Every structure is written in C-alpha cells, then in structure tokens.
Amino acid sequence: MILLWLIMIPLAGGIASLSIARRNVQAARWLAVAVTGIDLVLTASLWIGARGIGASASSSRWLYEWDQAWIPQFGIRFHLAIDGLSLVLLLLTFLLGLMSVLASWTEIQHRVGFFHFNLLWVLAGITGVFLAVDLFLFYLFWELMLVPMYFLIGIWGHERKIYAAIKFFLFTQLSGLLMLAAIVALAVLHQKSTGSYSFDYQSLQNLPLTPGVARALMLGFFAAFAVKLPAFPVHTWLPDAHTEAPTAGSVILAGLLLKTGAYGLIRFVLPLFPGPVREFAPAMMTLGVIGVLYGAFLAVSQHDLKRLIAYTSVSHMGFVLIGIFAGNETALAGAFIQMVSHGISTGAMFILAGALQQRMHTREISRMGGLWTTMPALSGAGLFFVMASLGLPGLGDFVGEFLVLLGAYRANVSLTVVATLGMIAATLYGLKISSRVFQGPNRHNWSIPDLFPREWAIVGCMAMCLLWLGLYPQSFIGIFRPISENPAQRVAALYTVRR
Amino acid sequence: MTDSIVFALMPLLILAFTSLAVMIGIAIKRNHLVAAVLSFVGIAASFISLWPAFSAAPARVTALLIVDQYALVYMALILVASAAVVLLSFPYLACRSEHKEEFYLLLILATVGSMVLAASSHMVSLFLGLELLSISLYTLISYPRTEALPVEAGIKYLVLAASSSAFLLFGLALLYVANGSMDFARMVGASPDIAGGFVPLAGMVLVVTGIGFKLAVVPFHLWTPDVYQGAPLPVAAFIATVSKGGVFAFLLRWLWIGGPASRTLLLVFGIIAIASMLTGNLLALRQTNVKRLLAYSSIAHMGYFLVAVVAGGDLGRAAATYYLAAYMVTILGAFGSLLALSSGARDAETFDDIRGLFWRRPLLAAVFTAMVLSLAGIPLTAGFLGKFYVLTAGASAAVWALVMVLIVTSTIGLVYYLRVIVAMFSEPERAQLEVEAPVPGVIFGMTLTVLTSTLLILGVYPGPFWDTIRAAAP
Numbered sequence: 001m002i003l004l005w006l007i008m009i010p011l012a013g014g015i016a017s018l019s020i021a022r023r024n025v026q027a028a029r030w031l032a033v034a035v036t037g038i039d040l041v042l043t044a045s046l047w048i049g050a051r052g053i054g055a056s057a058s059s060s061r062w063l064y065e066w067d068q069a070w071i072p073q074f075g076i077r078f079h080l081a082i083d084g085l086s087l088v089l090l091l092l093t094f095l096l097g098l099m100s101v102l103a104s105w106t107e108i109q110h111r112v113g114f115f116h117f118n119l120l121w122v123l124a125g126i127t128g129v130f131l132a133v134d135l136f137l138f139y140l141f142w143e144l145m146l147v148p149m150y151f152l153i154g155i156w157g158h159e160r161k162i163y164a165a166i167k168f169f170l171f172t173q174l175s176g177l178l179m180l181a182a183i184v185a186l187a188v189l190h191q192k193s194t195g196s197y198s199f200d201y202q203s204l205q206n207l208p209l210t211p212g213v214a215r216a217l218m219l220g221f222f223a224a225f226a227v228k229l230p231a232f233p234v235h236t237w238l239p240d241a242h243t244e245a246p247t248a249g250s251v252i253l254a255g256l257l258l259k260t261g262a263y264g265l266i267r268f269v270l271p272l273f274p275g276p277v278r279e280f281a282p283a284m285m286t287l288g289v290i291g292v293l294y295g296a297f298l299a300v301s302q303h304d305l306k307r308l309i310a311y312t313s314v315s316h317m318g319f320v321l322i323g324i325f326a327g328n329e330t331a332l333a334g335a336f337i338q339m340v341s342h343g344i345s346t347g348a349m350f351i352l353a354g355a356l357q358q359r360m361h362t363r364e365i366s367r368m369g370g371l372w373t374t375m376p377a378l379s380g381a382g383l384f385f386v387m388a389s390l391g392l393p394g395l396g397d398f399v400g401e402f403l404v405l406l407g408a409y410r411a412n413v414s415l416t417v418v419a420t421l422g423m424i425a426a427t428l429y430g431l432k433i434s435s436r437v438f439q440g441p442n443r444h445n446w447s448i449p450d451l452f453p454r455e456w457a458i459v460g461c462m463a464m465c466l467l468w469l470g471l472y473p474q475s476f477i478g479i480f481r482p483i484s485e486n487p488a489q490r491v492a493a494l495y496t497v498r499r
Numbered sequence: 500m501t502d503s504i505v506f507a508l509m510p511l512l513i514l515a516f517t518s519l520a521v522m523i524g525i526a527i528k529r530n531h532l533v534a535a536v537l538s539f540v541g542i543a544a545s546f547i548s549l550w551p552a553f554s555a556a557p558a559r560v561t562a563l564l565i566v567d568q569y570a571l572v573y574m575a576l577i578l579v580a581s582a583a584v585v586l587l588s589f590p591y592l593a594c595r596s597e598h599k600e601e602f603y604l605l606l607i608l609a610t611v612g613s614m615v616l617a618a619s620s621h622m623v624s625l626f627l628g629l630e631l632l633s634i635s636l637y638t639l640i641s642y643p644r645t646e647a648l649p650v651e652a653g654i655k656y657l658v659l660a661a662s663s664s665a666f667l668l669f670g671l672a673l674l675y676v677a678n679g680s681m682d683f684a685r686m687v688g689a690s691p692d693i694a695g696g697f698v699p700l701a702g703m704v705l706v707v708t709g710i711g712f713k714l715a716v717v718p719f720h721l722w723t724p725d726v727y728q729g730a731p732l733p734v735a736a737f738i739a740t741v742s743k744g745g746v747f748a749f750l751l752r753w754l755w756i757g758g759p760a761s762r763t764l765l766l767v768f769g770i771i772a773i774a775s776m777l778t779g780n781l782l783a784l785r786q787t788n789v790k791r792l793l794a795y796s797s798i799a800h801m802g803y804f805l806v807a808v809v810a811g812g813d814l815g816r817a818a819a820t821y822y823l824a825a826y827m828v829t830i831l832g833a834f835g836s837l838l839a840l841s842s843g844a845r846d847a848e849t850f851d852d853i854r855g856l857f858w859r860r861p862l863l864a865a866v867f868t869a870m871v872l873s874l875a876g877i878p879l880t881a882g883f884l885g886k887f888y889v890l891t892a893g894a895s896a897a898v899w900a901l902v903m904v905l906i907v908t909s910t911i912g913l914v915y916y917l918r919v920i921v922a923m924f925s926e927p928e929r930a931q932l933e934v935e936a937p938v939p940g941v942i943f944g945m946t947l948t949v950l951t952s953t954l955l956i957l958g959v960y961p962g963p964f965w966d967t968i969r970a971a972a973p
Contacts, residue, residue: 177910
C-alpha cells in the first residue's frame with residue numbers, strides 16, 4: 001500500500017499546487033518541496049526497513065508489493081513491487097525531485113503552479129516506472145512520464161524549446177510503441193501457450209520462446225530502452241532536449257529519465273530474454289563503447305555549456321550499457337552505481353549551469369572564463385562535480401566506471417581497452433569546463449553574486465551523496481546484490497556455459 | 500407480430516415517432532427549445548427501450564432486420580453519440596439566424612438510418628438505412644444555406660455520395676445475380692474465394708467501393724477534408740460518429756456473418772487500412788485548419804479500425820467495437836471543445852483560434868488536450884486502450900505488417916497532435932481579434948464533462964464495457 005502512496009502523493013500534490021498557485025505562488029513551491037520530501041522520507045524508511053528483511057527472508061522476490069486485479073480479461077494487474085534496485089533508484093528520484101524544485105525556486109517565474117504540477121507528475125510517472133512489475137502498467141507509466149516532461153521542455157524551455165520537445169516526444173513514442181508491440185506479443189504468446197493472457201513479470205519469465213521470436217521481442221524492448229538510455233545511434237534527441245529544457249527539466253532528464261532506460265534493461269531485458277542477451281552482448285557492448293567515446297569527443301567540441309554536459313551523459317551512459325551487457329555481477333553492480341552517481345553528478349552540473357545561465361544569461365563557454373574571482377564558491381563546486389564526472393577516486397562515478405571496466409574485462413578484453421580511452425576523453429572535457437569557465441583571467445569582467453544559501457544547500461547535499469557513493473559504495477551494492485542475483489546469475493551462468 | 504418483435508423494434512419505432520413528433524411540433528409552432536427537448540427526450544426514450552429490446556434479443560424482424568445484442572450495442576453507441584450532438588448543437592444553433600428546428604428532425608432521421616444499418620441483415624435494409632442516413636446528411640451539411648462553404652461541401656457530398664450509392668447498388672445487384680439471395684448470410688457464404696467467377700468479384704469490389712466511401716478510407720477519402728471543413732461543427736461531429744458507426748456495424752456483420760471472412764476481402768481491407776493510415780497521417784501533417792486536421796486524422800483512425808477488422812476473430816471484432824466507442828467519445832469531445840469556442844459569426848477552426856487557449860480558458864483547454872491525447876493514443880485515455888486492443892488483436896492474428904504500419908504512422912500522427920497542443924499552450928501573440936465566444940451554458944459544460952469522464956473511465960477501467968462488447972459479438 002505504501003508503494004501506491006509513493007505514486008499518489010505526487011499526483012495529488014501536483015493538482016494541489018496547481019490550484020494553490022492561483023492565490024499564492026510561494027505556497028505552491030513549498031508544497032512541492034513537502035511532497036518530494038515526504039516521498040523521500042517514506043522511501044528512506046522503506047530502506048531502513050529493508051535492511052532487516054534483506055538479511056533474513058530470501059523467500060519472497062520482493063521487499064514489498066501491492067497487487068490488485070485491474071483489467072481481468074487480459075490478465076492485467078495493478079502490481080507494484082520494490083526490490084533493492086528500485087529502492088535505490090526511488091531514493092535518487094525523490095532526492096533529485098527535491099533538488100529540482102529548489103533549483104527552480106527563482107528561475108521559474110511564470111505559470112508556477114502548472115510548472116510544479118508537471119514536475120510532480122513526471123516524478124509520479126518515474127516512480128511508477130520503477131515500481132511496476134506488470135508490463136502493461138509499466139508501459140502506462142512509461143508514457144505517463146512523457147507528457148508532463150514534454151510540457152516542461154515546451155513551455156519553460158529556452159530558445160528552440162518546441163523543436164526539442166517534439167523531437168524528444170517522437171523518439172520516445174516510436175520506440176515506446178515498439179516496446180508495446182513486444183509486450184503485447186509476449187502476452188499473446190502467453191495466451192497461446194497457457195490459455196490466458198498475462199502481463200505479469202514473473203510468469204512471463206517462464207514463457208518458453210523460440211530463439212527467433214525471443215530475438216525480435218528483445219529488440220522491441222531494447223529499442224525503447226536504448227532511446228531513453230541513450231545508446232549511440234538513437235541519442236540525437238538528448239542534446240537538444242537537455243539544452244533547451246529548464247534547469248529542473250535537465251536535472252530530471254539526465255538524472256532520472258535516462259535511468260529508466262538502464263533500469264528497463266536490467267529489470268526486463270536481462271531476465272526475460274537471456275538467450276538473445278547473450279547473443280547480442282558483444283554488439284550491445286560495442287554500442288556502449290561507441291557511445292562512451294563518441295559522447296566524450298562531441299562533448300569536448302561543444303561551445304554551449306549545457307550541450308557539453310548533455311554529451312557527457314551519452315558518454316557516461318555508454319559505461320552503463322557496457323556494464324549491463326558484460327554479463328557478470330561485478331559489471332552489473334558497476335552499472336548500478338554508475339546510474340546513481342551519474343544522476344547526482346550530472347544533475348548537479350546542470351543545476352550549476354542553470355545558476356550560471358540565470359546570472360549571466362548565456363550558456364556560451366566563450367563568454368565565460370575567470371569566474372573563480374567573482375564567484376569562488378560556485379566555481380569550487382563546479383570543479384568538484386567536474387572531478388566527479390571525470391572519475392576522480394573517492395567520488396561515485398569512479399566506483400561505477402571502475403567496476404564496469406573490471407567486469408567488462410572478463411567478458412571482452414579488446415572492447416574494455418577501447419572503453420578505457422573514454423576516461424581520458426572525460427579528462428579532456430572535464431578540464432575544458434574547469435579551465436574555460438572557472439579559471440583563467442576574468443576577461444569579460446563579470447561581477448555576479450555567488451551561491452545563495454538555497455544553492456549552497458543543494459550543492460552541499462549532492463556533494464555529500466557523491467562522497468558517500470564513492471567512499472562507501474557497499475551500502476548500495478549490498479542492497480542491490482541479493483536482488484541482482486536473479487538476473488545477473490542467470491546471465492552469468494549463460495556466459496560460463498559459453499566458455 | 501409477436502410481443503418480442505415489438506420490443507425488439509422499440510428503439511427504432513420510438514425514434515421514428517420522435518421524428519414525426521418534431522415535424523408536427525414545427526408545423527404547429529416554431530420553437531427551438533421545444534424541438535431540441537423533444538428530440539433529446541425521444542433519443543433518451545429510445546435508449547431506455549434498448550433494455551426491453553435486449554431481453555427480446557436476438558429477434559429476427561422480417562427478412563430485413565436482425566435485432567441481436569450486437570445490433571443493440573451499436574444502437575446504444577449511436578444513440579449516445581446522437582444525444583451528445585443534440586446537446587452540443589443547441590447553444591451553437593441558438594446564436595445563429597437560420598431556421599433551427601429542422602436541424603433536429605434531420606438529425607433524428609439520420610440516426611434512424613444509422614441504427615437500421617446496425618441491425619440490417621439484408622441488402623434492402625442496408626440500402627434503406629444508408630439512403631436515409633445520406634439524404635439527411637446532404638441537407639445537414641449545407642444547413643447554413645446562406646454561406647458558401649457549407650453549400651459547396653453539401654453539393655460535393657451529394658454528388659459523391661449519390662455516385663457511391665449507385666456503385667453500391669450495382670454491386671449488390673451483381674451479388675444477387677451470382678448468389679440468388681439478398682440475405683447477407685447466404686451472400687457471403689458464396690464469397691468469391693469459393694464460387695469464383697467475375698460477377699461476384701465485381702460485385703464485391705463495387706460494394707467495397709460504396710462502403711469505403713461512407714467510411715472515408717483511402718482511396719475513397721477525397722471528400723472528407725472539404726466536407727469536415729464546410730459542414731457546421733455539430734454536423735462534422737455527427738458524420739464522424741453516428742454516420743461512421745452505422746456503416747461500421749454493417750461492415751463487421753457483413754464480413755464475419757457466415758464464419759470467417761473471405762481472404763480476398765481481408766486482403767483488400769488490409770491494403771486499404773495501410774493506405775488510410777499512411778495517407779491520413781501524412782496529409783494531416785500539412786494542415787493549418789483544425790477541422791481539416793481532424794478530417795485527415797479520422798481517415799487514419801478508420802485505418803487503425805480496419806486493422807482490428809482484418810485481424811478478426813472474437814478479439815478483433817471486440818477490439819474494433821471498443822476502438823469505435825473510444826473514437827466516438829474522443830471526437831465528440833474534440834468537436835465539442837471547438838464548438839465551445841465558436842461564435843455566432845463563424846466556427847473556431849484555425850490554429851489562431853486555439854492559440855494560448857490554456858491561459859485563457861484552462862478547463863476547456865484541458866478537455867481539448869485530453870481529447871487530442873486520446874486521439875494520439877496516450878495512456879489513461881480511451882484512445883490508448885483502443886489502440887492497445889487493436890494491437891493485441893493484430894498480434895493475436897499475426898498481421899505484423901499492419902501492426903508495424905500502425906506503430907509507425909501513429910508516431911507520425913503524434914507530430915500534428917502535438918502541434919495542436921503546442922498551439923494551445925503557446926503564449927497568445929497579440930490581443931487577437933478575439934470575438935470571444937459566449938461561454939456556453941451549463942448543459943453544454945456538463946456534456947463536455949461527461950464526455951471527458953467517459954474518456955478517462957474507458958481509459959482506466961475498461962472491464963465492464965469490454966465484457967458487454969465481448970458478449971455481443973455478431
């Protein structure tokens with residue numbers, strides 16, 4: 001039941017803040033803070049509770065679940081469930097949700113109520129995606145997070161917002177429909193083999209599939225997740241959407257929406273299609289490596305700060321793709337850590353970029369430079385997150401990338417070696433940001449206010465999380481592992497058979 | 500005539516008497532309100548009489564009509580749509596100058612025609628129903644007879660519909676020559692696959708032409724955008740729902756009445772479906788007039804619908820009916836939102852009319868947005884579940900080519916649906932000519948509310964309705 005509340009609170013909060021904002025704009029903001037805060041606390045309490053359960057009971061697949069019949073004619077159930085993977089991603093969701101509400105405190109000045117309505121509804125959709133274990137329900141939430149995101153970009157975005165919003169929507173929708181076709185095909189196959197439709201995650205896992213069918217269906221799912229991730233050839237919506245979105249939109253896009261793609265791969269593609277996963281693994285890892293390098297090199301050549309950060313996402317999510325398809329538990333755990341820490345570090349970078357744009361009214365890197373002299377705190381924070389992003393040991397991204405490379409080395413040496421070059425490229429763009437934006441002479445004579453207390457709180461909180469991830473990743477891997485055993489072991493077993 | 504037949508015919512009888520009553524009422528004294536109330540009461544009574552008819556079903560009424568659960572479900576849909584059109588047109592007509600009362604008379608006659616189609620099992624009743632529907636529509640489309648566009652649209656529809664009726668009639672005649680029967684059951688039993696020969700094939704082709712015209716599927720779609728644009732808004736809504744509903748009821752029955760449909764016919768409809776989905780969606784991309792855009796989108800939707808028809812089986816037929824119901828609710832809501840924006844002077848139809856609507860009238864814009872999202876097939880709306888059922892039916896029948904075209908074209912469709920939404924949410928550029936339409940009355944608002952709630956209920960809790968449809972398979 002608490003799982004349902006996690007979704008209903010933001011939905012109700014969205015409607016409430018829409019109606020409150022007519023009278024009092026500030027109240028709408030505080031309401032959004034309260035909603036994300038309550039959900040964050042609820043999830044944290046689940047986590048604390050889960051530490052007890054995780055150790056003792058391995059009987060149930062899930063930590064908590066909530067299951068109701070919904071459309072019985074098609075075996076569709078309103079089935080929410082949570083395990084370690086979704087639990088940590090939910091924590092990330094509400095943390096970043098809270099941060100993006102705070103980050104847009106002064107940036108969003110018109111249509112405030114509708115803005116927070118959309119923000120909270122995106123969060124509800126994302127929560128649903130992380131919780132749904134009925135495939136129909138999953139698809140429903142998958143689409144549900146799309147529409148408010150579209151409004152966030154299309155209404156409060158920057159110069160080319162309509163173009164970016166429509167491109168984002170079309171890419172996601174086409175690939176989503178392919179996934180829907182694959183989901184429907186799975187249910188129909190289930191009906192043909194057992195006599196009743198089912199969209200249930202666990203009963204579909206036991207469905208016998210011929211290799212050809214499994215391959216086709218796996219590609220249907222992969223299409224949707226690859227677009228969201230984004231993987232190399234279908235990433236082109238990302239730079240536009242991230243650049244044009246308002247700060248909160250960029251944070252949620254980079255921090256959460258991309259994670260839903262990776263989550264879908266781990267949750268659905270690995271266990272549902274073990275055969276094709278093994279077959280396609282080298283190809284998928286190659287896509288990941290291309291993403292790592294291509295994203296990094298494009299990032300180096302950008303002039304627009306937000307666009308640069310957007311391309312680094314392509315690069316980082318390439319590591320996640322490698323980790324997921326490397327086929328062993330180390331790499332999978334690495335991908336998991338990378339997902340969380342990328343969400344935080346890139347989210348923080350977008351918040352800083354937003355703060356800069358709000359003060360300087362430009363995103364052009366050439367118009368910046370020497371900001372350290374006028375805003376040392378912001379520049380210091382910038383340096384910190386740049387270092388996190390290029391993989392400085394002690395911070396979260398390093399753990400993720402290191403584990404991914406460690407695991408991938410066992411699966412495919414040559415690809416791993418090439419992927420490691422991505423870390424060097426990351427150093428290039430990292431240095432480009434810190435040297436061109438923050439250091440050097442203050443040629444344009446900028447004199448602008450430094451971080452406000454509100455921004456201090458955001459930045460400090462996110463930096464603490466990154467340190468925690470980097471110094472004590474076990475607290476997350478530990479909860480991920482007992483649950484990850486299922487998909488990872490199946491895939492790992494397949495790999496050992498192959499050798 | 501036994502009791503059960505009287506009960507079975509009750510919905511049709513009541514509606515026919517309503518048309519008489521409205522006519523006599525007009526002859527005694529012209530009064531817009533009385534005519535509208537009379538029509539609405541008649542439709543409601545007819546709807547209520549569906550229950551006794553349901554207990555009498557299935558009943559065969561002469562050789563012409565068969566009143567079974569299937570026919571009754573479609574009659575229910577048609578009556579609800581017709582009632583909604585009556586409610587939505589009242590304020591629209593109230594602020595216009597021409598004679599208003601005959602509008603309802605024609606509307607009811609057309610509804611009767613559509614209901615006859617749903618119950619027809621014989622060529623004669625098919626033709627009767629179709630003509631009753633078409634002839635009323637000629638007049639309805641050109642109802643504002645002092646304006647150029649409606650008259651042009653009416654004449655266009657008259658010429659094309661008359662010639663398509665001629666095609667249909669000739670096709671029916673050829674089928675009669677081949678089979679020696681005008682009963683559908685026996686007519687399709689000797690489909691071209693089995694009997695072979697030129698005459699039945701030619702007959703089938705001509706019938707498909709006639710039906711294709713009424714449904715506005717490619718390549719018989721050319722009249723659609725002009726008629727939608729020219730016709731008054733309520734009439735356009737009527738064409739999209741009641742008129743198509745009746746023809747669809749007939750089509751489903753005709754194709755599947757004697758066991759599985761002929762493969763040749765299914766192939767033909769498969770090709771028509773693909774052509775409609777592609778043409779409708781691609782041409783809609785270039786429209787700047789919302790009415791025309793909805794016209795092209797209706798062509799595409801008929802293509803989606805045909806996917807379910809071709810997929811067939813119990814599932815396909817139920818999916819098709821569900822899709823039609825969802826489409827009816829959605830398109831009524833969409834036209835209703837446009838109606839709410841229309842002034843006495845002209846219909847709201849350009850993108851400029853809806854620009855910035857969300858900031859001016861947020862509730863109305865929210866309704867319209869929900870309708871457009873439903874047309875685009877976004878979850879929580881009826882349109883999504885309709886599309887889901889169609890996909891499931893298509894996947895069950897393994898018609899993958901149709902399913903893939905559906906997926907790709909509905910993504911294309913999203914482009915223009917998003918343009919409509921973008922227009923509503925963009926800032927109004929200038930203080931527009933802003934002949935702000937009078938805010939419509941309570942009943943109009945309630946109708947829109949009911950439509951929106953139905954849209955959401957069908958999209959979230961489809962179970963009961965789906966069971967009804969499944970039970971009523973033809």
